[in-house]
Amino acid sequence: MKSICLIGFMGSGKTTIGEAVAKKLDLTFLDTDSEIEKWREFDIPTIFETEGEGRFREYETQVLKKLPFQSAVIATGGGIIEKEENRKWLSEHFFVVYLQTSFDVIQQRLDGDEGRPLWNQELEKKEKLYKERKPKYIECADFILNIRKQSVSEVVDQIVSGIKQI
Numbered sequence: 001m002k003s004i005c006l007i008g009f010m011g012s013g014k015t016t017i018g019e020a021v022a023k024k025l026d027l028t029f030l031d032t033d034s035e036i037e038k039w040r041e042f043d044i045p046t047i048f049e050t051e052g053e054g055r056f057r058e059y060e061t062q063v064l065k066k067l068p069f070q071s072a073v074i075a076t077g078g079g080i081i082e083k084e085e086n087r088k089w090l091s092e093h094f095f096v097v098y099l100q101t102s103f104d105v106i107q108q109r110l111d112g113d114e115g116r117p118l119w120n121q122e123l124e125k126k127e128k129l130y131k132e133r134k135p136k137y138i139e140c141a142d143f144i145l146n147i148r149k150q151s152v153s154e155v156v157d158q159i160v161s162g163i164k165q166i
């Protein structure tokens, strides 16, 4: 089975949903941020602080290109769609599911979250990033799920039924 890649803005549920989908389908779960942290032996905020976003994006692309094309569910970082080469790679090699989540819901979920460097900036900058990225997520997606008030299990069921239709 082609690996499933979850994309979406910070806080859209990629890791939470990805773990649950992998469990339901008995597939391997991978998370690009975790792979980067294991490889570099520092957490994401520290990498941003000490090496900068540009170097983080290089690590992200290298990890992306090592991901298995089959039998995995992969949670990606919210900015993986920033680079065109990443968007092409995602589209060519994976079944890409976009967890399209409103900014308001993301705000509620990430209130007080310190672990995401790009969330720790002024509201206007976060809203701008959200608006700029939306077309890039849509460009890559094979399946777009509009997340509103669905529970984790409801989202998982929607993804699993969506996959069965392809």
Ligand SMILES: Nc1ncnc2c1ncn2[C@@H]1O[C@H](COP(=O)(O)OP(=O)(O)O)[C@@H](O)[C@H]1O
Pocket (backbone or CB within 6 Å): 008, 009, 010, 011, 012, 013, 014, 015, 016, 017, 075, 109, 110, 150, 151, 152, 155
């Ligand atoms: N469908 C959902 N309903 C309620 N809370 C959710 C849902 N999906 C994710 N969350 C919560 O939102 C927060 C961010 O989820 P996470 O999986 O870390 O998102 P991402 O990996 O996209 O940044 C977590 O606290 C998680 O428990």
Ligand SMILES: O=C(O)C1=C[C@@H](OP(=O)(O)O)[C@@H](O)[C@H](O)C1
Pocket (backbone or CB within 6 Å): 008, 009, 010, 011, 014, 015, 033, 044, 076, 077, 078, 079, 080, 115, 116, 117, 118
């Ligand atoms: O939106 C982004 O550019 C980022 C999102 C983060 O992952 P999550 O989407 O899991 O928060 C992580 O990759 C890094 O902080 C950059």
